[in-house]
Amino acid sequence: MADSSTQVRPGGRSAKVRAAVHRAVAELLAEEEAETLTLPAVAARAGVHPTTLYRRWGSTAQLLNDVATSRFTGDLVVPDSGSLAGDLQRWLADVATDVADPDTLALMRAAIGSGPAGGCACTEDRHRQLGAIIRREQDRGGTALDVEAAADFLLGPLYYRAIFTPEPASADWARTLVSTYLTTLRTP
Amino acid sequence: MADSSTQVRPGGRSAKVRAAVHRAVAELLAEEEAETLTLPAVAARAGVHPTTLYRRWGSTAQLLNDVATSRFTGDLVVPDSGSLAGDLQRWLADVATDVADPDTLALMRAAIGSGPAGGCACTEDRHRQLGAIIRREQDRGGTALDVEAAADFLLGPLYYRAIFTPEPASADWARTLVSTYLTTLRTP
DNA sequence: CCACTAACGCAGCGATCAGTGCGATAATTT
DNA sequence: AAATTATCGCACTGATCGCTGCGTTAGTGG
Numbered sequence: 001m002a003d004s005s006t007q008v009r010p011g012g013r014s015a016k017v018r019a020a021v022h023r024a025v026a027e028l029l030a031e032e033e034a035e036t037l038t039l040p041a042v043a044a045r046a047g048v049h050p051t052t053l054y055r056r057w058g059s060t061a062q063l064l065n066d067v068a069t070s071r072f073t074g075d076l077v078v079p080d081s082g083s084l085a086g087d088l089q090r091w092l093a094d095v096a097t098d099v100a101d102p103d104t105l106a107l108m109r110a111a112i113g114s115g116p117a118g119g120c121a122c123t124e125d126r127h128r129q130l131g132a133i134i135r136r137e138q139d140r141g142g143t144a145l146d147v148e149a150a151a152d153f154l155l156g157p158l159y160y161r162a163i164f165t166p167e168p169a170s171a172d173w174a175r176t177l178v179s180t181y182l183t184t185l186r187t188p
Numbered sequence: 189m190a191d192s193s194t195q196v197r198p199g200g201r202s203a204k205v206r207a208a209v210h211r212a213v214a215e216l217l218a219e220e221e222a223e224t225l226t227l228p229a230v231a232a233r234a235g236v237h238p239t240t241l242y243r244r245w246g247s248t249a250q251l252l253n254d255v256a257t258s259r260f261t262g263d264l265v266v267p268d269s270g271s272l273a274g275d276l277q278r279w280l281a282d283v284a285t286d287v288a289d290p291d292t293l294a295l296m297r298a299a300i301g302s303g304p305a306g307g308c309a310c311t312e313d314r315h316r317q318l319g320a321i322i323r324r325e326q327d328r329g330g331t332a333l334d335v336e337a338a339a340d341f342l343l344g345p346l347y348y349r350a351i352f353t354p355e356p357a358s359a360d361w362a363r364t365l366v367s368t369y370l371t372t373l374r375t376p
Numbered sequence: 377c378c379a380c381t382a383a384c385g386c387a388g389c390g391a392t393c394a395g396t397g398c399g400a401t402a403a404t405t406t
Numbered sequence: 407a408a409a410t411t412a413t414c415g416c417a418c419t420g421a422t423c424g425c426t427g428c429g430t431t432a433g434t435g436g
Binding site: 238 | 422423424425426431432433
């Protein structure tokens with residue numbers, strides 16, 4: 001008890017409340033506009049008292065950050081198909097499918113609108129996954145790709161289409177993007 | 189007067205109110221968090237009665253759409269340097285400089301968070317400008333690039349970095365992106 | 377210059393939000 | 407099992423938001 005001052009308590013009840021609140025945020029964002037996403041509204045949907053939300057999260061921005069982080073972290077298994085092209089195609093197709101979901105898009109939009117950290121929360125784990133794929137190829141003895149450059153050319157167009165375009169990209173389009181990237185941009 | 193039913197009146201006063209409201213939105217987004225962007229707050233900053241905002245725009249979402257559309261439309265002159273590479277580099281460097289501004293980013297974030305149309309309002313005119321550059325090259329007898337593909341590989345990484353990354357891209361990076369695109373992806 | 381009417385300001389009314397003590401519950405430690 | 411305390415529910419308050427009639431101002435066309 002000599003550590004800083006706080007003592008986290010992730011027990012059964014807190015976890016249940018947290019899960020209910022997260023589900024309520026996702027449901028409300030999927031149903032109505034992001035305007036009505038207030039803490040009392042989330043509390044009513046989650047069956048939790050509003051005071052709890054004010055104490056644990058404080059504002060809708062921090063709540064959205066929390067929801068986005070846990071929603072977009074550890075949700076995709078990075079496959080091992082044996083080759084870099086196969087790994088990237090499988091993975092980016094999964095990302096495209098996830099991003100094409102309207103409910104997922106609504107959460108991303110709300111997180112972005114909540115502040116500069118909201119957008120990062122949506123793609124931080126994607127960068128980690130991409131880095132893992134590239135590192136595995138390197139361990140196999142293949143080419144060493146730059147993670148940043150790969151993110152620019154693979155995740156960039158994908159998320160750009162999702163956010164700034166009337167209709168998001170499809171899984172097939174993502175696979176084509178990977179092959180185009182690997183055949184033309186591989187350190188010319 | 190046999191047309192539909194409404195008669196627009198873009199006279200001096202309405203235009204002044206509109207300009208003051210737009211400026212107030214930009215200022216408030218630049219100063220504080222997007223949470224406090226309510227119609228009464230904007231009205232107070234603009235020196236306008238809140239009733240006006242409720243009547244003309246109705247909600248912060250529509251107001252943000254209006255502001256974003258007029259902010260990102262017709263703001264960049266598309267240069268004519270004589271070559272496709274020069275045009276694209278000059279133009280994308282200008283876009284990168286614009287997007288790197290924190291205040292501009294705050295407006296984009298808020299517009300995205302206001303709904304699916306908010307993101308499109310930020311890049312609709314960019315697509316038009318890119319199309320004009322490509323069409324001009326075509327008129328010169330040069331290669332015919334696909335506007336959609338060019339937007340994916342040029343605007344995609346740029347806006348992806350701006351929204352989903354801690355620090356946006358620089359003008360130099362944008363120029364490098366153009367040269368990489370033209371030397372490697374030109375219809376291989 | 378005058379009539380017309382779109383657009384704005386004013387006053388005010390629920391409804392809801394953000395936030396605060398205080399007691400109760402339950403997770404964790406000893 | 408008992409003590410400790412993080413976490414939650416309850417009751418409550420001030421402030422603000424969203425919205426609506428109604429009168430006034432000022433662009434616009436004749």
